[in-house]
Amino acid sequence: MIRYIYGQDLHTRPALRDAMFRDRAAQFVGRLGWDLPLTAEGLEIDQYDALNPLYVIWETPKGGHGGSMRLLPTTGRTMVIDHFLHLTDGVRIESPLIWECTRFCLSEGAHPGVAAGLMLAGGEVMRGFGVEHFVGVFDARMVRIYRRIGASPEVLGTSGSGRAQVSVGLWDFTVEAQARVAASAGIAPETSRRWFETAFGTAPQSCVAAA
Amino acid sequence: MGYISSVASIERILNGLESADAHDDLQAFSERLCTDLGISHVVYHWVSGSGDQYGCGTYPASWVARYVEKGYLRVDPVVQGCYQRFHPVNWKQLDWSSRAARAFLADAVAHGVGNQGFSIPIRGPNGQFALFTINHSCDDNHWEMFTTESRRDLILLAHFFNDKALQLQPGRKPRDATPLSPREVDALTFLAVGYNRAQVADALSISEHTLRVYIESARHKLGAMNTTHAVAKALQRGIIVV
Numbered sequence: 001m002i003r004y005i006y007g008q009d010l011h012t013r014p015a016l017r018d019a020m021f022r023d024r025a026a027q028f029v030g031r032l033g034w035d036l037p038l039t040a041e042g043l044e045i046d047q048y049d050a051l052n053p054l055y056v057i058w059e060t061p062k063g064g065h066g067g068s069m070r071l072l073p074t075t076g077r078t079m080v081i082d083h084f085l086h087l088t089d090g091v092r093i094e095s096p097l098i099w100e101c102t103r104f105c106l107s108e109g110a111h112p113g114v115a116a117g118l119m120l121a122g123g124e125v126m127r128g129f130g131v132e133h134f135v136g137v138f139d140a141r142m143v144r145i146y147r148r149i150g151a152s153p154e155v156l157g158t159s160g161s162g163r164a165q166v167s168v169g170l171w172d173f174t175v176e177a178q179a180r181v182a183a184s185a186g187i188a189p190e191t192s193r194r195w196f197e198t199a200f201g202t203a204p205q206s207c208v209a210a211a
Numbered sequence: 212m213g214y215i216s217s218v219a220s221i222e223r224i225l226n227g228l229e230s231a232d233a234h235d236d237l238q239a240f241s242e243r244l245c246t247d248l249g250i251s252h253v254v255y256h257w258v259s260g261s262g263d264q265y266g267c268g269t270y271p272a273s274w275v276a277r278y279v280e281k282g283y284l285r286v287d288p289v290v291q292g293c294y295q296r297f298h299p300v301n302w303k304q305l306d307w308s309s310r311a312a313r314a315f316l317a318d319a320v321a322h323g324v325g326n327q328g329f330s331i332p333i334r335g336p337n338g339q340f341a342l343f344t345i346n347h348s349c350d351d352n353h354w355e356m357f358t359t360e361s362r363r364d365l366i367l368l369a370h371f372f373n374d375k376a377l378q379l380q381p382g383r384k385p386r387d388a389t390p391l392s393p394r395e396v397d398a399l400t401f402l403a404v405g406y407n408r409a410q411v412a413d414a415l416s417i418s419e420h421t422l423r424v425y426i427e428s429a430r431h432k433l434g435a436m437n438t439t440h441a442v443a444k445a446l447q448r449g450i451i452v453v
Contacts, residue, residue, distance in 0.1 A: 054298070075431075076334050090394060091392045091395055091424075092389060092428065094389070095427045096431070097363070097367075097431075098424065098427060125298075128298075129298040130366055133423070154420045154421055156421060172420060172423075200300075201300075201303070201304030202303075202304060203301045203303055203355055204301075204355050
């Protein structure tokens with residue numbers, strides 16, 4: 001299932017937290033060969049993790065880490081502005097209606113539905129919190145994965161090549177894309193909604209017809 | 212209670228906020244905002260990185276005193292649910308299940324606070340944290356409809372309010388507004404001379420989606436509510452010339 005956990009609450013799930021940072025090390029340093037510092041325990045934790053981001057985590061049935069992504073408001077410090085301004089035409093992308101999505105990570109051997117499940121969760125965040133766009137940083141392999149699950153970003157710019165290739169892209173929310181991703185994830189929209197409400201509470205349903 | 216766009220010109224609301232030049236003006240603005248939105252209360256509270264606090268709003272003084280006296284900060288589900296986070300919250304989503312929380316809400320309502328709330332947490336610079344709340348008495352259905360329909364405007368309003376409060380902080384140097392990049396200036400310039408979005412995107416050789424994000428970033432930096440307002444402000448400040 002999908003877990004939504006703020007950085008300040010990660011300590012409540014220490015095993016899941018460490019598995020996420022370990023899988024990030026495996027993906028970004030191990031498989032992609034990026035030059036990122038690791039902690040003595042082999043965890044990939046960067047300066048943006050210190051900003052109390054909202055993590056979206058796929059928790060496997062056994063309580064393990066299947067995949068995750070990290071969300072931050074663009075009204076604060078972001079990786080896109082700090083490091084990738086040259087990929088956004090020099091535009092500092094900042095607005096309360098745009099959130100940044102980085103460190104999209106899949107555990108080795110994650111089943112194909114995990115990436116789609118995370119994107120589905122991204123859609124829940126947009127719908128639930130009034131977020132109109134995500135701006136994301138992702139590696140080359142993710143471009144293919146996003147396309148396969150029916151959630152291709154609009155790529156703003158790409159630098160590097162091969163394993164070092166990094167792109168910045170945009171997602172917005174459309175009902176059609178959300179339906180495609182749900183089908184691809186094999187997750188019923190009601191299930192995805194329930195996971196979101198487990199984390200953030202249930203708002204009363206407004207019944208327009210009754211009004 | 213009505214939707215912002217139909218109740219009052221959102222630009223007029225914002226102009227009232229822009230002309231504020233002291234914290235007292237923010238108090239007056241909060242009172243006018245209640246009338247404009249047709250709701251009971253507007254409350255704004257901030258905590259700086261070093262722990263200094265500031266607040267204003269329309270809650271009765273007796274409730275504010277009661278809140279402090281009873282140490283409600285520790286039981287208030289709104290504070291527990293929003294502090295250091297960044298997603299907007301309908302109070303009904305929060306956990307009111309404990310006896311202390313229910314007693315707190317009953318006491319609040321007895322002091323003139325509405326049973327419905329919508330709170331927008333904001334993270335400002337240097338560890339500043341603020342919470343902008345609107346509060347009203349009505350049924351769940353009406354409140355959910357109102358906050359859903361007005362959510363975008365409320366989020367923007369909350370951030371403008373916080374920017375203004377930061378600017379007015381005593382001893383604080385006015386922060387230079389983030390300058391627009393050449394691409395944002397180009398986009399607004401084309402819009403100002405009457406191009407539609409498709410034509411602007413074409414002229415800049417970018418997709419319409421990318422254009423929407425560039426315009427949204429420019430809107431934010433200009434402190435405007437929408438694209439038309441952003442173009443008007445850019446013209447007024449001489450950032451674009453047509």
